[in-house]
Amino acid sequence: MTTATAHAQKDQSQAELERRMLRQMLLIRHFEEKAAEAYALGKIGGFCHLYIGQEAVAVGSLAALLDDDYVISSYREHGQALVRGISAGAVMAELFGKATGCSKGKGGSMHLFDAAKRFMGGHGIVGGHIPLGAGIGFGIKYKGGDQVCLCYFGEAAVNIGAFHETLNMASVYHLPVIFCCENNRYGMGTAFERVAAVTDVAEHACSYDMAAELVNGMDALAVYAATQRAVERARKGGHPTLLEVRTYRFMGHSMSDPLHGVYRTKDEVEEQKKRDPISQLALKLKEEGALDQAGLDALDAEVRAEVEEAVKFADESPDPDPGELTTHVVAD
Amino acid sequence: MPTLTYRDALNQALREEMQRDANVFLMGEEVGVYQGAYKVSRGLLEEFGPMRVVDTPIAELGFAGIGVGAAMVGLRPVIEFMTWNFAVLALDQIVNSAAKLLYESGGQLPIPIVFRGPNGAALQLGAQHSQAWESWLSHIPGLKVVAPATPADAKGLLKSAIRDNNPVIVLEGEMLYNTKGEVPEGEYVVPIGRADVKRAGRDVTLICHSKTVTVALKAAEQLAEQEGVSAEVVDLRSLRPLDEAAITASVAKTNRAVVVEEGWPHCGIGAQVVDVIQREAFDHLDAPVLRVTQADVPMPYNRQLERLAKPSPDKVVAAARRVLYLD
Incomplete structure (x- = not known):
């Protein structure tokens, strides 16, 4: 193979990766927009935390994983669930509380699960699932496997004791875990710098003798590259990594929260939207000549149709049978 | 063995x-x-x-x-x-x-x-x-x-x-x-959810678990020696699931019960047991069910105060005498 041919092939596979990432980000964006609509119509109840603005984090990091790796996340996990391969229909049906949802309608927006896809939840207590991520890593190591566990949480979870206890133990026990802190700057309505003495989350890794990296969370490819390095450390040597991925949520904390609220300005939100991870990647693909406007429009239409289909599926799916109330409380 | x-x-x-x-x-x-x-x-x-x-x-x-x-x-x-x-x-x-x-x-x-x-x-x-x-x-x-x-x-x-x-x-x-x-050697399993009668009796049921089994057994001995009362000691062993059938069967036989536990009285295990008894054995009861618990206080350090706070055989005997209308 000539060098020129090799380069051409590499460029092509890189373009394919970027197109795939763009499609996944569009899927999350349109899925979340539809979820917001459905919430307003009363079809989704309870708490519903949207991922709009943060798409590059899930898409970039999950691209670095293999199918038998594990993923665990917080309650802002629709995006990760979709990228991990749970169908948009099964996720939307779960938000609708339907029997066909990925948790049979018993989990809801905050508790999406698909054990077969090694998506180990959606967890609702801030920081409460971080030890679970380490436990999954412990299980991998115990069985002598070469998988890794990717554990997502927001920056507000860093103030929780469980975060510090877990990072310490993950380092002491050499667990194959990537701790992915999605720093979107606000824990609900509280700016991180108002409640955190150390505002560079990555610095916490020093306390636990752990590798760390600060990553631009609006750039899916940067997230991908950093996660690849962390995965390599975990898979080869059982070394955990703390990634601090700087991102921003364009929506309120949850659907019951206004778009920008009193804790941040409209201008700040608008300014951040200029860093939109989707338009950035779309622009890059266009500049590389890998995608033109017609191609982008076609991709967008394809994704919108997929989301429409998901909503239709969720709408037409049945509620769980009343008998489901008392199943799955205890296992046989 | x-x-x-x-x-x-x-x-x-x-x-x-x-x-x-x-x-x-x-x-x-x-x-x-x-x-x-x-x-x-x-x-x-x-x-x-x-x-x-x-x-x-x-x-x-x-x-x-x-x-x-x-x-x-x-x-x-x-x-x-x-x-x-x-x-x-x-x-x-x-x-x-x-x-x-x-x-x-x-x-x-x-x-x-x-x-x-x-x-x-x-x-x-x-x-x-x-x-x-x-x-x-x-x-x-x-x-x-x-x-x-x-x-x-x-x-x-x-x-x-x-x-x-x-x-x-x-x-x-x-x-x-x-x-x-x-202790039986090798394979020996006790199923979860089954109570065990640690001492059979006719006149009153003492319901207990963990350390209070010893307390109840001593109380049963005292009751037999001092009052000629035959107390049945039911060790719950499992608290969830609770062996409601065993509780009911014993109370149906003795018609009286005292529930003993180390916890505090408010919303305690005993409260749950009393709920079972009033629901499943109401017609068998000859007296209100009484409970012996830890005193409703944080545990004191002083030895005498601590003794006062804990369930004891004497407290169980006293409760049993009351449900037997011996006082």
Whole structure:
């Protein structure tokens, strides 16, 4: 193979990766927009935390994983669930509380699960699932496997004791875990710098003798590259990594929260939207000549149709049978 | 049949289950090199190595959660708390993770994990180290709770707990670790959810569990000697699920009951037992059911005050006399 041919092939596979990432980000964006609509119509109840603005984090990091790796996340996990391969229909049906949802309608927006896809939840207590991520890593190591566990949480979870206890133990026990802190700057309505003495989350890794990296969370490819390095450390040597991925949520904390609220300005939100991870990647693909406007429009239409289909599926799916109330409380 | 201490019966159960299933491991503070704060894990590190007998930092929330995560991927962790007083720091993992994952995942993730350690007061350890947590833990759907009183039950129930596919709370007793009793060798399991009549009787039922079984048995002896009263002692052994049939059957026979527990009175285990009795044995009752509990105060340090605070055979005898209208 000539060098020129090799380069051409590499460029092509890189373009394919970027197109795939763009499609996944569009899927999350349109899925979340539809979820917001459905919430307003009363079809989704309870708490519903949207991922709009943060798409590059899930898409970039999950691209670095293999199918038998594990993923665990917080309650802002629709995006990760979709990228991990749970169908948009099964996720939307779960938000609708339907029997066909990925948790049979018993989990809801905050508790999406698909054990077969090694998506180990959606967890609702801030920081409460971080030890679970380490436990999954412990299980991998115990069985002598070469998988890794990717554990997502927001920056507000860093103030929780469980975060510090877990990072310490993950380092002491050499667990194959990537701790992915999605720093979107606000824990609900509280700016991180108002409640955190150390505002560079990555610095916490020093306390636990752990590798760390600060990553631009609006750039899916940067997230991908950093996660690849962390995965390599975990898979080869059982070394955990703390990634601090700087991102921003364009929506309120949850659907019951206004778009920008009193804790941040409209201008700040608008300014951040200029860093939109989707338009950035779309622009890059266009500049590389890998995608033109017609191609982008076609991709967008394809994704919108997929989301429409998901909503239709969720709408037409049945509620769980009343008998489901008392199943799955205890296992046989 | 060999006679063992409660501590060694637990040790035997752990060793046998770790030999039987490579997915079983023990994790907690001082379980390895130190051989266990109460020596329950003596010899296990040597036999099974550091991957299966895991010393932890003092971080109950963290290692309880690591246990639950390991159970999510098919291991069978046994998490030892140095005492249940410290496990309060881990309640989020027990209540919000272990107990709920099966349900909220729509049945995808069973959590086969054991949380165990000493529960209730020992001697003069003060308010923070002398608490009985069973009513808190038994409140939670998704958990099973057992509280063995004898070495044989300790072995049999711990083995059942380890084999169970659910989170099981095993409440031991610091004051029970040195007590001795006959323990069947090898395969011996006590099913979770079955009470045991520790002494048969006709006139009054004393319902108890864990350390209060000893209290009730002494009270039954006193009642027989001093009053000629025949008391039946029902050891609940499991607090969730509760053996409602055994409670009902005994009360239907004796028509009177006293419930004894180490916990505080308000919303205690005894309150739940009384609910069963009024619901299932109402027509059999010849007297209101009485309860003997710890005094409704934080545990005092002073020896005399502590004695006053705890359930005692005398308090049980007094309650039994009242339900028998002997006063």
